[in-house]
Amino acid sequence: MPLLICHAPTGGVGTTFLAAHLALGLAARGHDVTAIDFCHADALKLFFGLPPAQEVPAMGGAPGAGVIVDGVELLSGWSVAQNPNFLRVLSRPGESPFADDRIVVADISSADLLIKNSLLPHAALHLCTLMPRPASLAALTKVQPGTPAIELDRTAFVLNQADDTLKLSRHSQIFLRELFGDNLIATIRRDEAVNEALASFKSIAKHAPQSVVLPELTALAIAVEARCGLSATVELPQ
Amino acid sequence: MRRDVTALLEKLGRGDFRYRQFADPIADLEPWPLFAALLADERVVGRVELAIEPSIPTGNAAFLAGYAEADPRPARDEPVRGSLHAFLTELSGDPAGDR
Ligand SMILES: Nc1ncnc2c1ncn2[C@@H]1O[C@H](COP(=O)(O)OP(=O)(O)OP(=O)(O)O)[C@@H](O)[C@H]1O
Ligand SMILES: [Mg+2]
Numbered sequence: 001m002p003l004l005i006c007h008a009p010t011g012g013v014g015t016t017f018l019a020a021h022l023a024l025g026l027a028a029r030g031h032d033v034t035a036i037d038f039c040h041a042d043a044l045k046l047f048f049g050l051p052p053a054q055e056v057p058a059m060g061g062a063p064g065a066g067v068i069v070d071g072v073e074l075l076s077g078w079s080v081a082q083n084p085n086f087l088r089v090l091s092r093p094g095e096s097p098f099a100d101d102r103i104v105v106a107d108i109s110s111a112d113l114l115i116k117n118s119l120l121p122h123a124a125l126h127l128c129t130l131m132p133r134p135a136s137l138a139a140l141t142k143v144q145p146g147t148p149a150i151e152l153d154r155t156a157f158v159l160n161q162a163d164d165t166l167k168l169s170r171h172s173q174i175f176l177r178e179l180f181g182d183n184l185i186a187t188i189r190r191d192e193a194v195n196e197a198l199a200s201f202k203s204i205a206k207h208a209p210q211s212v213v214l215p216e217l218t219a220l221a222i223a224v225e226a227r228c229g230l231s232a233t234v235e236l237p238q
Numbered sequence: 239m240r241r242d243v244t245a246l247l248e249k250l251g252r253g254d255f256r257y258r259q260f261a262d263p264i265a266d267l268e269p270w271p272l273f274a275a276l277l278a279d280e281r282v283v284g285r286v287e288l289a290i291e292p293s294i295p296t297g298n299a300a301f302l303a304g305y306a307e308a309d310p311r312p313a314r315d316e317p318v319r320g321s322l323h324a325f326l327t328e329l330s331g332d333p334a335g336d337r
Contacts, residue, residue, distance in 0.1 A: 134272055141281040148284035168270070175273050179282075 002124030002228050003096070003104045009139035011110040013131040014160035017194060018220070019107035020047030022127065024203075025221025027071035031230060032102040034066065036077040038119075039109040048074060049203050063099065070203070077106065081115050090118040098122070103230070124228050126155040132162055132172035149180075156183055156227060158220060161190040185227060186220035188213055 006019035016039065023035035036059055037044035045056050048069040057065050059075040066073035080086050089097050098104045106123075108116045120126060128143055130136050143149045157180050163169045176184050193208035204211050225231070276282045 137272060137276065140276055141279050145281075148280060149282045151284055171270060171273070175270075179276075 002230070003098055003106060003119065003122050004125045004127060004224065004228070005106045005108060005116065005119050005123045006127045006129070007108040007112075007116045008110050008129040008136070009142040010131075010136045013110075013129045013133075013136050014188070015110070015129045016043050016107050017047055018127065018129055018158055018160060018188070018217075019105050020044055021217040022221055022224060023072045023103075023105040024048070024070055025218055026103055026105070026225065026230075028218075029221060029225065031225075033071065033105060034073040034075060034099070034102050035105045035107065036075045037107050038077040038081050038112065038115050039107055040078055041109070042076070042078070044107045045074060046198050046201075048072065049197075049201050049206075050074075051201050060097075073102075081112075081118075087114070087118050090122065093121065096122045120154075123154065125224065126152075127224070128155050128157050130157055130159050130172075130176065132159065132166070132169035134168075137172060137175075150183075152183075156185040156224070158185060159187045162187050163190045185223040186216065188216045188220065 004022065006015050006022065008015045016037075019035060023033045027033040035044060035048075037056065042052075042056070045054055045067070046052070048067075050056075050067070050069065054067065056067055056074055056076040059066075059077045059080050064073065066075040068074070086097065089095055106119055108119065130140070140149045143155060144152055149155075157176065159173060159176055162173055173187060189212050191208075191211050191213045193204055193211040194213060197204045197207035200207050204214060204217075
């Protein structure tokens with residue numbers, strides 16, 4: 001089962017938010033999913049409605065040892081990734097430290113290029129978050145050194161925090177759609193309910209069931225499923 | 239305000255919504271130098287010559303083609319790509335006036 005890595009060249013764009021919801025969305029569609037937080041900030045769990053004090057077990061323990069939320073097994077990969085042995089294993093082609101019967105969604109900090117570049121060769125898909133903001137768009141020059149952004153065939157782009165009331169956001173959406181075509185696999189709007197849900201330790205679905213981002217996040221999971229050739233194992237509306 | 243919107247707000251019994259209609263983005267476009275700079279950047283689009291096919295653009299394609307037309311790079315001193323000189327030459331150019 002594939003490794004899906006979530007990484008963007010700039011921070012603060014919503015990579016962790018999308019990693020969590022990709023994992024939740026795939027689990028809701030019947031897949032066995034593990035989400036691994038490779039970030040020092042330990043923020044992935046918040047998007048599962050967990051509080052900062054919640055311990056998240058390190059990867060590498062017994063199968064199923066992680067915290068389970070809405071069908072997703074949550075693990076921490078930060079300390080393991082600091083171990084040179086882990087990176088050494090990753091550097092061997094074809095050898096993966098991940099269970100092969102589950103989809104693994106990895107959340108990686110923008111600055112952590114070592115972890116990103118170590119995991120990338122094992123990934124079926126790299127999800128690159130963009131925001132309709134100049135610094136995020138300018139970093140399209142840095143998605144994968146050596147390969148132009150429009151030619152990256154294992155990278156899919158998601159525009160997050162789009163806001164149709166803002167001109168630059170509308171134009172960015174058109175620009176990215178033209179630039180990447182189908183490789184811009186989803187657009188997620190900006191909704192303060194995302195932050196309010198986090199602050200309430202609740203899922204968005206519980207806190208704000210009408211949030212515009214919910215159907216958009218489902219569409220993201222479906223798009224990733226299609227892109228990676230995963231078939232849904234439960235039939236769900238939408 | 240459009241009539242259907244007025245009707246909807248009445249139905250919802252809400253007079254306190256702010257309503258604004260946003261123009262069709264394509265009709266509302268203006269060239270952003272950042273977009274032009276990205277479309278001229280090999281790290282984004284690869285070899286620049288291939289980035290935008292000259293055709294009769296419509297809709298969104300016209301939007302991008304507008305950038306291509308807006309900033310023809312002077313052909314006479316096309317810098318050698320990949321060299322430090324080329325890099326510095328590009329840096330010194332105004333991205334908006336670049337390809
Ligand atoms: N669509 C959205 N609407 C509103 N707020 C959002 C949205 N997406 C993300 N956010 C908020 O933006 C902030 C940054 O999101 P997130 O932590 O996922 O970004 P990141 O790219 O992982 O950042 P970091 O570089 O710190 O890892 C968070 O407060 C999150 O709740
Ligand atoms: Mg993050």
